[in-house]
Amino acid sequence: MTTTATDAQPAAEHPLDPIWRPRATAIVGVSSRQSGNRGGGFLQSIMEQGYHERHGLYPVNPKMTEINGLKVYPSVLDCPDPVDHVISQVPAPVVPQLVEECIQKGVRSIHFFTAGFSETGDPERAALERQVLAKAKAAGIRVIGPNCMGLYVPGVGLAFMGNFPKEPGNVFLLSQSGANAGDIVGGLGRRGVRFSKVVSYGNGADLDAQDFFDYAAWDPQTEVVTAYIEGVKNGRAVFEAMKRCAAVKPTIVLKGGLSAAGARAASSHTGSLAGSVDVFEAACRQAGAIRAENMDELHDLVVAMTTRLRTVRGRGVALVGGGGGFAVLSADAIAQNGLDTPPLPEATQEKLREFIPVAGTSVRNPVDTNVMGGPDGRRRMRDTLTIVGQAEPIDTLLATVGGWDDWRDDSASADGAGSGDADPALQGSSGSRVERAREAAGDLGALQGLVAKPFVAVQRDRTGGDRDASRAFLDEAYFQGVAVFSTVHRASRTIGRILDWRARRAGLPEIF
Template sequence: MTGNANLDFVFHPKSVAVVGVSPSKGYDAMAETYVRALIECKFNGPIYPINPKGGELKGLKVYPNVKDVPDSLDYVISCIPAAAVPQLIKDCAAKGVKTVQFFTSGFSESGTEEGRRLEAEVCELARQGGIRLIGPNCMGVYCPKVGLSFAPDYPTESGPVSFMCQSGGNAIYFTRYAAQRGVRFSKLISFGNAADINENELMEYLTADPETRIIAAYVEGFKDGRRFSQAVRSAAAEKPVIVMKGGRTEAGARVVASHTGAMAGSAKIWDGLMRQAGVIPVATLEELGDILVTFIYLPVPQGRRLGVIDVGGGAAVLSTDVYVSAGLDLPLLPQELRQKLMGFLTTDAGLSVNNPIDLAAQYYNTLSAYYVMKAVADYDGVDILAFHLHLGINPPFPSFPKEFAIAVLDNAIRVHNETGKPMVVVIDQITTVESWETAMACQQKCQQASIPVYFSVRSTARALDRFVSYHEKRRD
């Protein structure tokens, strides 16, 4: 591997210590949560809890100091008060620690002179001791390959996405949200104040990392805007880069300053930079999830012509407006194909075989619906097939029963498996707890079939347009 390969040790430590544990505290306290996460995510090396009083935590010996750990120590997680951190850095330097990650806050993000002074002191001590710092004020690293994690419920299997996130809270939530959407990570890092390791070095590292196929980022500010511009441009030339910028408004920028101590920068400058670099911008974490599932699960289509299978005239009208407004095409199907589709149906009452295809009651006739979808998928004039699964449109049921929804969805999955046509599934109208459970069951079936799922037509349209646009630009 070329580039900044020296950050490999940050993501692949061979041993970890958690400083600040207390055997008397509950297992949901933060230091204890780190220990639990390492155990349950199967960290592949020794784990050393640290507390001056010693003792035992969940079967692990608690050592009084990092210097008391009997073997070599690569990575230290700090959960102690900020005032105690300088001495911790000195102890880590004496032990030969390579990386210290600070859950600890109370540094430059506090906005105080003392916080800034303390952060500068810690950085200088780390530099003298040959230690790299993550944070302060962050959650640290999630790397399933080695079992490094900051939450115990994260998936243990790796995936193609790496996510660099300046916010700890956003990192916690998005890892769980993305996992539910079928996204798996190669690496994820919450880097907080970025006092040492920052967005520039991380972008350069992930660009060269062969285990990262897609780079996602949430950033609030920049240590070196020119270097980041060069880094993100180089990254986007190699692989998809999706970026969310926090603090785009004046009010948001004020919150950024108190959150991570970063300078947010101009939204106009940022937008221009991202366009020139070929980066895919997103405005919300949910939108980031939409883009990621698209890149992971959807084959690259030949174009932007969409064939839509729907139920309900009003739903078809609304979806048409949304798709076309997003820049997608819904071509009128040729007369010969429309006649063929009508031949599969037992009645023409209330339906339309234009595009979108509104199957009305025939939507629930699984055999007829299958033949219609198969014929549309086989038609070369459509590049992507979109199947809409509405869970709140059927009058007898407050929520479309799970077994019925799965039976209808199985038709779409069968067509996808038989034809290989790029397909997306929209599951919407989720109005009850039961409909949410049905949506999750249907999404899981789609993930197993490598079909991306979205929860609104608008999010589908936006993701498809950006995905197709990305590949159109790559072909030019």
């Protein structure tokens, strides 16, 4: 589900579009000490993405001549033409001169990693910020920041931290905090999500939340939008832009600083004034956006909105697998989140009983089949999922996975039917655990297409697990459009949030 939207390609170019694809980029203030994730690693992170193989990449530092095999230029003016984008790592007092040179050079955008402006609370430093901004604005240069990490555009090769995925995706992220942007890219990346564009914009002195919402709504590479916001300078403008964005794309917003203590922290972080939970919640509701209550929820909602789960239409959940006590707690968790686990219709139960033994199983819902252990287990699990998924009161099928020793297809094995010998060293008996995990993910993906309802996997890691198999399952499942969660509670809560969101959008056009 990391494909790019190709329909509804906008006719006119968006004024911010060139910013995300600079023909050449200069990094001003590089030093040999700028590595790791501490903010100075721009050169390294961008080279890791291979930007310099396709575009001009110009380190600038009058005291150096070479870094990482690249020529270092004394100033922006000494770089080859053109320089579209400049990353500033120089101290605040040197910034006015840098802006002067950027104007002369015809630069389109400057990203100020440089901190020490308005967020310090110092009036002189705030004045410097305003002055720099006015100068850039007059010359038509757009500013990102100051006090931020700037751009991650995997399709182009820009990045602000190491180990970011190189493949582009369909999610746009705007974040005032660079560290939180890194957490979102990293955490969601491990769940299979990829990004069209990411911007960490700090103080937002020029380009601010409203500009990025506006661009994300337009951007043809973006299907889902998510945001981490600490403070809002122009509330009305942000609200209107968020509303325009949410009208056409699922828009998930996490607001930091909604508590008094959080607001105090936000004030010294990005110089932001924070609002109340109620006001922000109301704004999101009116705009048709979803407010994530915390970082985990933001992650879960983005996963849901980029898989078939976004199409969920009702509150009926079938739970398949997991064992007795797990089923009891899961049914409780599903109910706590406002969803149902309706008993399956008699006809469905009868169909399941044709191949599921009576002892130690349940075919009501939660469904505990115990069918995977024996020969022909994979076929029987597929039959189970199909029959349960097709049942009328079921809107989402929630399958628990893990313990890949069980998920195997013995149908073709030599010792054939009836053996059912659960050898603990199954690895290799009919494919490795990794292969079985990938097969299971493929089955879930194919079957949710067949029954045209979202399938969701809850990946349990009961014994510490086989990390490679878990990884393989997760990657393949997401690729197949199957949302994977760590707990039934998080899966249920996410489903409930999506249903509430759609109910609130009654007046708005359906996005899915």
